Amino acid sequence: MARLRTRGLTKRFGGLTAVDHVDFELGDELCSLIGPNGAGKTTFFDLLTGVLEPTEGTVERRRGDTWEDVTGAPPHATAASGVHRSYQITSVFPERTVHENVRIAAQAAGSDSYTLWRNAGAFDRYVEEADDILDRVRLADRADTPARSLSHGAKRQLEVAIALAGDPDVLLLDEPNAGVSSESVDDIVALIEDVASDHAVLLVEHNMDIVMNVSDRIVVLNRGSVIADGTPEEVRDDPAVQEAYLGGYEPGAARGTDRGEDGDTAEGSA
Numbered sequence: 426m427a428r429l430r431t432r433g434l435t436k437r438f439g440g441l442t443a444v445d446h447v448d449f450e451l452g453d454e455l456c457s458l459i460g461p462n463g464a465g466k467t468t469f470f471d472l473l474t475g476v477l478e479p480t481e482g483t484v485e486r487r488r489g490d491t492w493e494d495v496t497g498a499p500p501h502a503t504a505a506s507g508v509h510r511s512y513q514i515t516s517v518f519p520e521r522t523v524h525e526n527v528r529i530a531a532q533a534a535g536s537d538s539y540t541l542w543r544n545a546g547a548f549d550r551y552v553e554e555a556d557d558i559l560d561r562v563r564l565a566d567r568a569d570t571p572a573r574s575l576s577h578g579a580k581r582q583l584e585v586a587i588a589l590a591g592d593p594d595v596l597l598l599d600e601p602n603a604g605v606s607s608e609s610v611d612d613i614v615a616l617i618e619d620v621a622s623d624h625a626v627l628l629v630e631h632n633m634d635i636v637m638n639v640s641d642r643i644v645v646l647n648r649g650s651v652i653a654d655g656t657p658e659e660v661r662d663d664p665a666v667q668e669a670y671l672g673g674y675e676p677g678a679a680r681g682t683d684r685g686e687d688g689d690t691a692e693g694s695a
């Protein structure tokens with residue numbers, strides 16, 4: 426079922442059109458959004474999540490049998506409507522533990538957050554929810570670790586955990602592999618595939634091996650416009666995509682050669 430769609434979505438920065446009349450629909454699938462640097466991927470995510478207001482066009486969310494116009498709704502309203510984004514530059518509280526970060530995110534998304542002090546049962550529920558999510562993202566053994574001391578890979582897992590805490594049905598994953606060492610890539614890939622089993626997922630990822638392996642569908646942006654939309658095989662074999670982006674792509678060559686390979690060690694701050 427289609428869950429999110431855009432019609433004629435456009436963002437101009439002065440004379441530059443960063444996103445150019447994009448018609449897009451996300452269903453229950455793992456769709457990757459790829460394209461060269463500056464293609465408009467981040468701007469598109471910012472438009473979907475209300476970080477930016479479009480110059481033209483609409484963003485709509487499925488509500489039962491109808492579509493609701495959520496164009497320009499602020500980020501908290503977008504999150505409340507079930508669209509969550511994992512940030513490349515994260516919003517974790519570095520001094521708080523992994524568990525506290527997820528529990529706080531679950532509380533913030535819950536309807537009774539303002540009366541929590543009166544409602545011990547609600548608190549226990551959020552603690553349990555955080556336990557379950559940490560099991561799912563395989564961070565349970567680091568529940569009591571301060572977020573700042575996690576490795577890059579574990580930080581990406583925590584970001585996904587925080588996004589899951591809001592109980593979304595659409596997840597926008599913003600380079601979940603950024604900065605992760607090659608040994609940890611398989612864990613992140615397993616996590617992406619796992620969350621895609623029960624969420625609609627839109628993934629921005631530069632590592633083409635990951636994109637080709639996990640995606641049901643790939644949308645290619647170039648200079649703000651969609652130049653291809655299809656299965657990994659269709660997109661890989663598309664001459665326009667080869668020219669704009671994938672020129673010279675060979676399976677297996679992307680791993681370890683991408684940006685952000687600065688090792689999977691703690692970085693001192695989240």
Ligand SMILES: Nc1ncnc2c1ncn2[C@@H]1O[C@H](COP(=O)(O)OP(=O)(O)OP(=O)(O)O)[C@@H](O)[C@H]1O
Pocket residue numbers: 438441442443460461462463464465466467468469
């Ligand atoms: N706030 C802004 N003001 C002016 N220009 C901007 C702004 N944000 C982005 N741009 C421009 O819009 C274009 C699209 O940028 P965007 O960051 O969306 O691309 P991207 O596909 O995410 O790139 P990357 O892969 O490098 O992250 C670029 O030319 C960029 O310089």
